[in-house]
Amino acid sequence: MSKLWQARFFRTANHLRDLPRLNVPEIAFVGRSNAGKSSAINTLCNQKNLAYASRTPGRTQHINFFSIGGAHVAQHRHDPVDENKVELFLVDLPGYGYAQISGTAKEHWQKLLSDYLITRPQLSGLILVMDSRHPFQPLDVSLLEWFAVTGKPIHCLLTKADKLNRRESSEALKQVDTILRSYIDENGHPFPFSAQLFSSTKRTGLKEATAFILNLAGQPENTDPV
Template sequence: MSRLWQARFFTTVNHLRDLPRLDVPEIAFAGRSNAGKSTAINILCNQKNLAHASRTPGRTQHINFFSIGGAHVAQHRKDPVKEDEIEAFLVDLPGYGYAEVSGNAKLHWQKLLGDYLMTRQQLAGLVLLMDARRPFQPLDIQMLEWFAGAGKPIHCILTKSDKLNRNESSKALHQTKTTLKSYVDEKGQPFPFTTQLFSAPKRVGLEEATNWIQELTGLSRTDPASEENQPE
């Protein structure tokens, strides 16, 4: 069973001072507001409503934390999360790419997002979600190049791959890999960038994405919690 199925909502943060103080690895999810980020988080965690998609894309301006460990798998259970048993966090960042957000709110949002990504020591890596039909939009490239300076892994998930046929999917994946390989550091070494195809309806790419997250956070090296009396 995937350790991500243990995900539980932990807290919502609107200021850096409110970030969780637990020293556990975090994996952040970023992407355009229409890239299917919430859907991907939900299916990776095998839950329908863990991450909520706003009816108006671009309106969510907070950082949402989901804990792994310290609680039973089923989110509807009322048992509290044991903070001393939390092993990792999945972090849902505000979607970007919509102009409807007011100027002041957008500035606060961008500062919160930027400060978190560049200063959070516990951040182990970034999942960058892009529509497989339209990868590397200008804001995606900006996010990729900006976060590359942190020297941490980025895993590009090409969502909605079910909207493409086999040839189109292969081409999108090849082009993405080629683009990522073009990024090198000052020593000519490639950045730790990886990519994959993903489809929530077809359940394509779940295992690959799950393995990347669990390896980076160390969840794959820990014993899963007892599954006794837990739903399958």
């Protein structure tokens, strides 16, 4: 049983002052609004409606925190979480590239997102969610290059892999790996970038993604998700 199955909604933040004050690792998920980010979070946490997928992509403008630890799988989903036992947060960041919101609201949303990603000390790494059929759209590349300066790991989750056959899946992953390896720092060292295939429908890549997230947060587990 995966530790991520303990996930509970913890808090929504619309300003930096609203962020949790707990000093625990945070793993953030970000991606285009139609890349399957909410579905990936729900699948990893073995819940149907933990991360909300709006019918109008790009409307979510807040940062949503889901706690791991302080609750048990068997408990009611709305039972309170013991903050003293929270071990890490999964963080659902606003989707980008499809937002139909006003200019002022969009500016606030973009600043909140950028300030969180660059200044948040608890942030251990980023999960960049991309549709495996259309990886590295311009905004994905921009985010990758912009966040790379933090030196923190980026793991690309190539979603909707069930839409590809075996050859197409292999080629998609090879293409993404090649692009990621092309990024090196000023000393010629590769950035901590990685990628994998994932399917919420078929649960493809679930074990690999879970292990990566927990290891990144310093919370490895010996049991496998089923």
